[in-house]
Amino acid sequence: MNADLIKNLLFLVTGGFLVFLGITVTRDNFTSRVNRITGGLLFLAGLGPIFAALGSIMAQDALGATPIERTTLYSFYLVWELFFPTLVAFSLLFPYNRLRNFKRPTVIYLLLVPQVMHLVLMLAFGDIANFSDSLEARAEEGGIFSIVLGPLAYVVSRVTLLLGFLRAYAEPVFGTINLLYIAVAFYFLETGRRRQTNPRLTAQTNTVIRGLRLAAVLFALSYLGSQIFPNEIPDALITFLRFAALMTLASFFALAIVRRQFLDVRLVFRQSLIYTLTSVILVGVYIILSLRAEQFLAPIFGERAQTVSYFFIVFILLLFPTFSNWIDNIIRSMFVRTRTDYRNIMERFSRQVISIFDSLKLRQTIEETLKTALLVDHVYFVLYDDSVGEYAILQSDDYPRRTVINRDDMMLRGINLLDKPTPFASLREYVEGSALAAILKEQRVRLILPLKDAQHLVGFLALTSKAAGYRYTPEDYNVLRVLSNQMVTALTNARLYADSLEKIRLEEEMSMARQIQLDLLPERPPDLPCAMICAESTPSRTVGGDFYDFIPMADENRVGVVIADASGKGMPAALLIAQIQAIIRSEVNNGNPIPEIMKNMNQQIHKSTSAEKYVTLFYGEYDREDNAFHYANAGHNYPILVRANGQVEHLDQGGPIIGALPGMDYKSAAVQLQDDDLLFLFTDGLSEAMDADGKEYGEDRIQEFVVKQRTMEPAAIIDALKRDVQSFDPSYPPQDDTTMVILKVNNMGGMNET
């Protein structure tokens, strides 16, 4: 093993690696010009070392190549110089496309002229010189042709002279041109970076610029070194410097471009490595075979073999991508399962979104996917909000605040008709008079991605142009269409999940409210020496609007009894009831007379609620000393007083319902109670229990029942009554809140007996 061989192998491997990296990047998205150019850049950067190494190997006669073949191959290493124009082309397209508004983007190929000239000069000069010599010889022969050939030979010999001169000074001339190209590329990249606002692109441009600086220094060293000290510095060092520069720049490019794309860096490098190792062998075989083929060609074309070999090499180079594709496919199917393509984005996306139930995080994931995979600059979300029934542009990093869209907005209607990603520009007919269109226009939206489930528009995404101003490709449209279906599913799932969470939360709150309400009701009736009391309240929902209470008073001989029913049901009624309880307790504790308690309560409730919210309420105070029951009835179902002998009285004195109208006056009344008198208080949930025909149970029937059962204990009366109502209305417990309170006097003239 000698140093030369190691150097050549090193060149071959690194060159091969770059070539395949170039092919990978190009294949990654062939429709993108920046990919093609970067790929070409890496491809060319790789060809240089490969040709240099091959030429050097053949110079050792290792492959038995002819001297002609050697020179040809060796000169071909100048192909790598095409790297410089490609570099300039790259700087024109990255980080943003400067050629976008250019009418003929193909002029970019003019950049290739000096390097191609250099290549042709080095390859074909011998042939041209020979041709010139033979022309001159023919012209000197005289004859009919000399008139034509004479001036032609003159022109050709002048051109040959000029070319010979150029060839002699090729190194400084083309070296300077190459350095100039670097400077131009540097300028474009630098100004491009300053104009760039996308942080990702800025970072990538920085990487490229850093690589370019380093490479420029190495290039300059190699050129200046060879010019200033042509003899002191060995050729090998110059070549090394050049290729080191090339590698540096290429690696920085690779780094930038790979990171800029959605490609998985490790995967790409792994792929390229596998390609390289496999291909070095395959390419070797390929070249040997092609050289053998050339040996068959030589006898056919005779002396012109050298020219033929140029074309042959060009031909081989042109065939190379097909060949490499073939290798690529084999390697892919053998080693690399994961495909770094659109399918990969979609797979990854659906894997990610399926597990996200938080709609904000979901939107962020969608946004991130679109920005990194498709390079979309800005993404705006317009979604339908179920709870308020309107479409709104949601707030995001890109959009300052939530904006509601008018239901009749023309643009919204237009988008409603879409079923696939559509360029914003093609929705022109809906622009007029549309506020939405004005906003989208202002945000430079380019593409509308409708999100539709089976029936209706869930919302849509508005995408601006891709970073660096690239157009959306047909593949992008396909990907977006597939992604949009997944987004709809994911967004719907997230919404359903949020709804169910909300429902659970509400249920928890309701059960807490129920507990609070139950705690507000007396735990059990007070143990009075003078009366038996039993009470029961059943809300129709978790919480209810019925209420009863027994209020102890400063005068121990007296006890307050209240029953109330708030209008409406559920939470609103329950809140009203909680307020009633607080007010009545404080009013009673203040020792106010009953009419005043009622009047104050009416004022306070009226002030704190709207007119249609009211409470029917009955409040009474039983005094065991004189067996009197003082009460006021504020619009409540008349409590039934059943005397021991079965006579019935209704406690109907008082005033209007509480909270409906301001300034109402209430009066109180008193009834004298006897032992075994029974007071039955209830709410309309009981009397309005209905049978299947819609007939109400009714107060008369309650009264009849209670009169009949008046000798029973209060708890037994309530149970029996409940059973009777149940047989009447099978759906009981009722649709409305139901409450019953029974107070049965058992005073025995003030004696303590129950």
Place this chain on the structure above:
Amino acid sequence: MRLADREQDGIVILEPKGKIMGGPDATLLHDKLYEYIDQGKKKVVVDLSKVDWMNSTGLGILISGYTTLRNNEGILKLANVTDKIQSLLTITKLVSVFEAFDSIEDAVASFK
């Protein structure tokens, strides 16, 4: 509830039909009343002949209508009050608040 409305001798006649039960019914009556109030028509008779049933919320709607009109210097009277609603008004002691008449003609005449 469905709500028909007409005018008779400059008096607004509202005719609710069916069950007055709250929910959208409240908005319906409320909006209709404000429509008339905005036109300066503040004398209203509610014809209850076609109301089958009224729950506590329904009563709240009537009270709300009454209050709305009174706050705008108008007045709401009832006509053709059915027995059931009459007893509801009696129990809640709103008979003293609402003026009720046996016929629309009587109610309209009472404004003169």
